[in-house]
Structure formats: C-alpha cells, structure tokens
Amino acid sequence: MPTMTMLQALNSALAEKLANDPDVLIFGQDVGYFGGVFRVTDGLQSRFGLERCFDAPISEGGIVAAAIGMAAYGLRPVPEIQFADYILPAFDQLVSEAARLRYRSAGEFWAPLTVRSPYGGGIFGGQTHSQSPEAIFAHITGLKTVIPSTPFDAKGLLISAIEDDDPVIFLEPKRLYNGPFDGRHDRPVPTWQGNPAAEVPEGLYRIPLGTAARVREGEAATVLAYGTMVHVARAAIEESGIDAELIDLRSIVPLDIDTIVASVKKTGRCVILHEASRFGGFGGELSALVQERCFYHLEAPIERVCGWDTPYPHAFEWDYFPGPDRLIKALRRVMRND
CATH class of the missing domain: 3.40.50.920 (Rossmann fold)
Incomplete structure (x- = not known):
C-alpha cells in the first residue's frame, strides 16, 4: 500500500473519479496548468485534458453558479475555491440554488457538486487566507459539510462526496496538506501537527459521509x-x-x-x-x-x-x-x- 500525504491522497481521489466517471470534471482558479495553489490538482489536466480539468476566472460566484448548472444537467462537477475565505461571493448560489434545488423541484433536479476548499490556519496566511467557516455551511439545510483529518480519510471521504447526489462543501485543512509545517521561523514546529504521510490504498474506496x-x-x-x-x-x-x-x-x-x-x-x-x-x-x-x-x-x-x-x-x-x-x-x- 503506498504512502501518501493528504495532498497526494486528495489528488489520487480526484484522479480515480476522473478516470472512472466521465461525468466528473474539475475547475477553478489555477487548478489546470498550474495544478492548484497547493498543488492538489497537479498533473490532472495533462492526464485528462482541458475539458475535464480547466481554469476559471476569478469569480467565485461564477464558478459555483456554473457548477450548479452542470450538476442539474447531469454532471458531477468538483469546483475548487482557492481559499475558504473567498467563498462568500458564492454564498447566495450555494444557499438559494444548490441547497434548495432538490426540494424546490420536488426531486426532478438535484445538485451533485462537491465544492473543495482549503480552510483553517497554520500557514501564516493572515485574515483572508486562514478562516474556518464550517459553522456557516452547517446551518444551511441541504448542504453537507465534510472535513478530513488524515490522508486515508481525505481520499475515502472525497470519493464519497463526489458520488453523493447532494451538494457537499469539502473543507481541507491546509495545515495538514504536507504534514508538519511551521509558518513562523522563530519557533519550532509543533509536535501535534500529525504525521506527514500515511498508508492510503490505491483505487476507489469510500468512507460513508456521517460516519465518525x-x-x-x-x-x-x-x-x-x-x-x-x-x-x-x-x-x-x-x-x-x-x-x-x-x-x-x-x-x-x-x-x-x-x-x-x-x-x-x-x-x-x-x-x-x-x-x-x-x-x-x-x-x-x-x-x-x-x-x-x-x-x-x-x-x-x-x-x-x-x-x-x-x-x-x-x-x-x-x-x-x-x-x-x-x-x-x-x-x-x-x-x-x-
């Protein structure tokens, strides 16, 4: 069984879904050629092509709105918001459209999209790159909110989120992407940062949402x-x-x-x-x-x-x-x- 960081495990989950489900696609700011600001989507565009993994303008509302339309049409989009702090311009789309679509259409339409976003602090990113907004999403009926803590969980939960028929907010603790990370050079790395890598199975596996x-x-x-x-x-x-x-x-x-x-x-x-x-x-x-x-x-x-x-x-x-x-x-x- 290979050893992966959380970043690599997330990349593996996305690659597995792109390879096994033609309805899955990935887009967002810098996720294509550059591979994402944290490199979670690194190599996916070159492997799966421009139509399956592509860049989007700096418009969070536009990114999520497009994903909702794709999902209602039958696709399973996985848009990335570069930092969870930036998701607020898309909040109305998530609350008024994605979360309510299944109910307001009496089940005729639904919104199987997974919004990925790095969240939390630990990289010395300041006020606009470090917030933890999970409680805001938890309050919205119709949205699911998932937060992994290990590479193994990250891959299994992300696969389950993408396959879920409801909209999922998938928050990735950026401090755990590559294991221990200081963020300040004048103090040692805290010993509680967690292991940098863990054994993660290859291929598809799932951790059911709602299972502690x-x-x-x-x-x-x-x-x-x-x-x-x-x-x-x-x-x-x-x-x-x-x-x-x-x-x-x-x-x-x-x-x-x-x-x-x-x-x-x-x-x-x-x-x-x-x-x-x-x-x-x-x-x-x-x-x-x-x-x-x-x-x-x-x-x-x-x-x-x-x-x-x-x-x-x-x-x-x-x-x-x-x-x-x-x-x-x-x-x-x-x-x-x-």
Missing part, C-alpha cells in the same frame, strides 16, 4: 474534534495522562450523533475542540446536542476549547489556535467534577 471515527478509546472523558484539531487532541490526551476517548467527526453534516452519544454516556464528560471562533461556532451545536441526549449521564459541565472571538489575528496565529495546553486545562477542569 473513534481515534482513541477511553473511559474518563470524550473529546470531540475534526480536521487539524484531531491531532491537537491526540497530543493533549497523551500528555495529560487522562484516559480520554477521542472522536473525529469527519463530517459535521451529516453528523454521527449515535457515536457521540454512545461515547459521552460511557465517559460522562465531554470536551469539544475546534479552531473557529467560539461564539456561534459548531461547538455550540455539539454542546446542545450532547446536553439534550446525555444530560443524566453527565458528571461535569461540557467544555468548549476554541479560537478567539476576534478577527483572525495574523501576528498571533499560534496563540489563537487551541493548542494542547488549552485542551489539557479543559480536561483537568471536567475531571475535577468527580
């Missing part, structure tokens, strides 16, 4: 995380010495609530971790869902460990991100409520 992964078994507390924060959580749990269970959500819509509830009922404690701002973040929804379903099993208040409620702080990136130290403090707080 139990990354670590535990009895004392449950940690819920996704994307880059899965690696933060693993390091924090190991350092803390607390026997916590780690659940990687993998997709936040659909959400694997059964796995979450089973874990929290077993441990009696829950800590939620994400890098987006706390207020209005998806952690609030997770907290409400756990409270509603596990109230009589909870031994301590639910904790949320999140980014600051500020615009993205370019100069304080590593302080903004919830690192292992902040998660360890939260775990110790819930453990004091024996």
Whole structure:
C-alpha cells in the first residue's frame, strides 16, 4: 500500500473519479496548468485534458453558479475555491440554488457538486487566507459539510462526496496538506501537527459521509474534534495522562450523533475542540446536542476549547489556535467534577 500525504491522497481521489466517471470534471482558479495553489490538482489536466480539468476566472460566484448548472444537467462537477475565505461571493448560489434545488423541484433536479476548499490556519496566511467557516455551511439545510483529518480519510471521504447526489462543501485543512509545517521561523514546529504521510490504498474506496471515527478509546472523558484539531487532541490526551476517548467527526453534516452519544454516556464528560471562533461556532451545536441526549449521564459541565472571538489575528496565529495546553486545562477542569 503506498504512502501518501493528504495532498497526494486528495489528488489520487480526484484522479480515480476522473478516470472512472466521465461525468466528473474539475475547475477553478489555477487548478489546470498550474495544478492548484497547493498543488492538489497537479498533473490532472495533462492526464485528462482541458475539458475535464480547466481554469476559471476569478469569480467565485461564477464558478459555483456554473457548477450548479452542470450538476442539474447531469454532471458531477468538483469546483475548487482557492481559499475558504473567498467563498462568500458564492454564498447566495450555494444557499438559494444548490441547497434548495432538490426540494424546490420536488426531486426532478438535484445538485451533485462537491465544492473543495482549503480552510483553517497554520500557514501564516493572515485574515483572508486562514478562516474556518464550517459553522456557516452547517446551518444551511441541504448542504453537507465534510472535513478530513488524515490522508486515508481525505481520499475515502472525497470519493464519497463526489458520488453523493447532494451538494457537499469539502473543507481541507491546509495545515495538514504536507504534514508538519511551521509558518513562523522563530519557533519550532509543533509536535501535534500529525504525521506527514500515511498508508492510503490505491483505487476507489469510500468512507460513508456521517460516519465518525473513534481515534482513541477511553473511559474518563470524550473529546470531540475534526480536521487539524484531531491531532491537537491526540497530543493533549497523551500528555495529560487522562484516559480520554477521542472522536473525529469527519463530517459535521451529516453528523454521527449515535457515536457521540454512545461515547459521552460511557465517559460522562465531554470536551469539544475546534479552531473557529467560539461564539456561534459548531461547538455550540455539539454542546446542545450532547446536553439534550446525555444530560443524566453527565458528571461535569461540557467544555468548549476554541479560537478567539476576534478577527483572525495574523501576528498571533499560534496563540489563537487551541493548542494542547488549552485542551489539557479543559480536561483537568471536567475531571475535577468527580
């Protein structure tokens, strides 16, 4: 089995779908000849031709609108938005058209498109290249939102997303594309960045959307995380010495609530971790869902460990991100409520 980075695994997934499904096509800013700003689509145009992988103008609204039309016609487009921060000009198309098409047409039309976009921080990209907007999409009925944390998951989830008949927002943690990455030269690479590569099968395989992964078994507390924060959580749990269970959500819509509830009922404690701002973040929804379903099993208040409620702080990136130290403090707080 070959070893791949997340970037290579995503490229492999796209290549497999292009090779096996003539209805799949890829387009966006710089995704063709250049291979994408992060090189995720590298080599696909030369392999599959200009009609299957091509560049688009700098018009996010136009890119998504064209993809919706293609999808309604019967294709399975995979448009790329160069950074998730830039997706807002296409928001009306996603909300008013893609998310509602199946319902408003009584099932006569649907929109099987997958919008790929790098998201999150860790590359010192500043306010307009580092945001985590997943909660915005999770609020829109009709959209699915997927966030991988490993190369293996990235390929299997992307293949499932492309084959899904509903519109999917596929957010790729850019900090994990090539494994450990500093982004600031005056401090060492954090040890919680995750392995740079992992074994990834060749060919087609699928991870069903809405299926969480139990990354670590535990009895004392449950940690819920996704994307880059899965690696933060693993390091924090190991350092803390607390026997916590780690659940990687993998997709936040659909959400694997059964796995979450089973874990929290077993441990009696829950800590939620994400890098987006706390207020209005998806952690609030997770907290409400756990409270509603596990109230009589909870031994301590639910904790949320999140980014600051500020615009993205370019100069304080590593302080903004919830690192292992902040998660360890939260775990110790819930453990004091024996």
